[in-house]
Amino acid sequence: MSKTDGLALAGEGVPLVQEVKQAMTGFVNEFKGFQEEIQTKLKQAEERLTMLDRKSQTAARPHLSAATDEGAPHQKAFNDYLRSGDDDGLRGLDLSGKSMSTAVNSDGGYLVDPQTADSVQSVLRSTASIRSISSVVNVEATSFDVLVDHTDVGAGWATESGGPAETDTPQIDRITIPLHELSALPKASQRLLDDSAFDIEGWLAGRIADKFARAEAAAFLKGDGLDKPRGILNHNKIDNDVWTWGNIGYIPTGTDGDIGAGDAIVDLVYALGAQYRANATFVMNSKTAGLVRKLKDADGRFLWSDGLAAGEPARLMGYPVLIAEDMPDAASDSFSIAFGDFRAGYTIAERPDLRVLRDPFSAKPHVLFYATKRVGGDVSDFAAIKLLKFGVA
Numbered sequence: 316m317s318k319t320d321g322l323a324l325a326g327e328g329v330p331l332v333q334e335v336k337q338a339m340t341g342f343v344n345e346f347k348g349f350q351e352e353i354q355t356k357l358k359q360a361e362e363r364l365t366m367l368d369r370k371s372q373t374a375a376r377p378h379l380s381a382a383t384d385e386g387a388p389h390q391k392a393f394n395d396y397l398r399s400g401d402d403d404g405l406r407g408l409d410l411s412g413k414s415m416s417t418a419v420n421s422d423g424g425y426l427v428d429p430q431t432a433d434s435v436q437s438v439l440r441s442t443a444s445i446r447s448i449s450s451v452v453n454v455e456a457t458s459f460d461v462l463v464d465h466t467d468v469g470a471g472w473a474t475e476s477g478g479p480a481e482t483d484t485p486q487i488d489r490i491t492i493p494l495h496e497l498s499a500l501p502k503a504s505q506r507l508l509d510d511s512a513f514d515i516e517g518w519l520a521g522r523i524a525d526k527f528a529r530a531e532a533a534a535f536l537k538g539d540g541l542d543k544p545r546g547i548l549n550h551n552k553i554d555n556d557v558w559t560w561g562n563i564g565y566i567p568t569g570t571d572g573d574i575g576a577g578d579a580i581v582d583l584v585y586a587l588g589a590q591y592r593a594n595a596t597f598v599m600n601s602k603t604a605g606l607v608r609k610l611k612d613a614d615g616r617f618l619w620s621d622g623l624a625a626g627e628p629a630r631l632m633g634y635p636v637l638i639a640e641d642m643p644d645a646a647s648d649s650f651s652i653a654f655g656d657f658r659a660g661y662t663i664a665e666r667p668d669l670r671v672l673r674d675p676f677s678a679k680p681h682v683l684f685y686a687t688k689r690v691g692g693d694v695s696d697f698a699a700i701k702l703l704k705f706g707v708a
Contacts, residue, residue: 388404389405389426389428389429390428390429390430390431390516391404392404392405392428393405393425393427393428393431393516394515394516396425396673397508397515397516397519397671397673397684398508398509398515399508400673400675402425405425405426424670424671424672424685424687425670425671425672426668426669426670427668427669427670427671427686428516430516431516431519431520431669432667432668432669434516434517434520434521434524435520435523435524435527435669438520438521438524438525438528439524439527439528439531442528442532443532443637443638443639443640444528444531444532444535444639445532445535445536445547445598445637445639445657445661446531446532446535446663447637448596448598448637448657448658449535449657449658449660449661449662449663449692450657450658450659450661450662450663450695451662451663451664451665452662452663452664452665453664453665453666453667454494454664454665454666455666456494457493457494457689458491458492458493458494458664458691459491459492459494459662459664459691460489460490460491460492461489461490461491461492461662461695462487462488462489462490463487463488463489463490463695463696464486464487465486465487465488465560488560490662490693490694490695492544492662492664492691492692492693492695493691494664494665494666494689494690494691495542495543495544495689495690495691496542496687496688496689497527497530497531497543497687497688497689497690498685498686498687499522499523499526499527499685499686500683500684500685500686501518501519501522501523501526501683501684501686502678502681502682502683502684503515503518503681503682503684504680504681504682505675505680505681505682508682519671519684519686523669523686527688530543531544531690532639532640532641533546533641534546534692535547535661535663535692536548536639536641536642537549537641538692540693544663544690544691544692544693545692545693545694546692547563547653547660547661547694547700548563548643548650548653548702550562550563550694550697551563552564552565552650552702552704553565554567554708555586555701560697560698561697562697563694563697563700563701563702564586564701564702565650565701565702565703565704566579566582566583566586566701566702566703566704567579567704567706567707567708568703568704568705568706569707570705570706570707571647571648571705571706571707572645572646572647572648572649572705572706573645573705574603574606574607574610574645574703574705576610577607577610577611577612577618579703580607580610580618580631580632580652580703581632583652583654583701583703584632584634584654586701587654587655587656587699587701588698588699591655591656591659591660591698591699592634592656593656594656594658594659595634595654595655595656596634596635596636596637596654596655596656596657597631597634597635597636597637597652597653597654598636598637598639598642598652598653598654598657599636599637599638599639599642599651599652599653600638600639600640600641600642600643600644600651601638601640602644602645603642603644603645603651603652604636604638606645607619607631607652618631618632619631619636634654645705646705647705647706648704648705648706649704649705649706650702650703650704650705651703651705652702652703653700653701653702653703654700654701654702654703655699655700655701656696656699656700657699657700659695659696659699660694660695660696660697660698660699660700661692661693661694661695661700662692662693662695663690663691663692664690664691664692665688665689665690665691666688666689666690668688669686669687669688670686670687670688671684671685671686671687672684672685672687673685
């Protein structure tokens with residue numbers, strides 16, 4: 316091959332190299348574009364997955380404000396009624412999903428919104444009343460029946476060859492607890508009601524709860540059962556040595572009008588059946604508690620001990636003490652201390668609804684709010700409660 320031919324081949328190689336470079340450049344650019352497209356699609360897919368995950372978490376999360384949202388129309392309508400007497404919202408309110416079909420009572424009054432009703436109930440549960448240690452049931456009827464079986468029916472051991480023994484006829488008592496109307500009548504000026512900053516529901520709940528709590532606390536202990544619950548102390552009381560059903564058994568202190576050395580406290584505890592002692596509570600007022608705190612055992616140790624933690628009730632012989640100011644003071648032959656399992660021994664029946672009727676006429680220029688609820692109470696197990704009598708016998 317001549318020198319001229321070599322130059323020709325070299326000249327032909329120049330455009331070939333340029334084509335290869337251009338092809339490589341195009342490939343690289345296309346590959347970068349492909350990479351960017353893939354990254355964009357991956358990012359979009361990641362964003363979609365994130366959104367789906369958030370939606371699933373939101374759907375699974377409990378809706379904490381469900382009760383509030385559900386009760387909001389009722390609360391607003393009730394607020395309008397309290398402030399101005401506008402009852403259109405309450406009359407058009409549909410409560411068919413609840414136990415009542417309307418917010419309007421046929422006897423007058425309007426159903427209180429759930430928030431206000433809960434506020435009243437929370438106060439009643441926390442007050443120094445035997446409500447806090449008794450059995451509380453909600454009913455829609457006008458009374459509540461408690462059935463008490465006095466016999467052991469169908470209990471015993473069976474053998475392979477022997478037949479089952481015949482059981483006695485059960486002896487069942489029916490205790491009927493009628494519901495009575497409890498009312499409160501707080502009042503406020505119209506000028507105060509017109510003030511939008513005034514928390515009308517909170518104010519009303521506080522006034523109603525205070526009146527209800529004081530009335531209930533007294534009735535559950537001393538009520539005569541006439542248009543009010545029948546209290547524990549209203550029942551016939553007999554010496555525990557001759558106790559029979561239908562009566563409340565008592566232990567005497569042995570000292571007229573005084574608690575004595577404290578031995579009667581021990582006797583009171585063990586007068587109660589073992590099946591009731593596990594959940595038993597002492598009930599007395601502050602003056603009687605002052606006497607009991609001074610009592611010591613034979614070794615000089617106080618029978619009374621304060622709670623070890625904040626909020627824990629004081630204890631007497633290891634049992635909690637409820638201070639109920641409606642219990643009688645220590646006096647001659649007074650029944651100033653009760654001890655028992657009140658959850659088994661006393662039943663409170665009530666309707667869950669609380670109603671209010673606005674009265675702008677009877678006490679002008681003030682507005683009266685007539686609040687009512689229905690509640691009853693009575694002893695449901697006469698063996699579950701014992702009393703301490705401050706007397707010789």
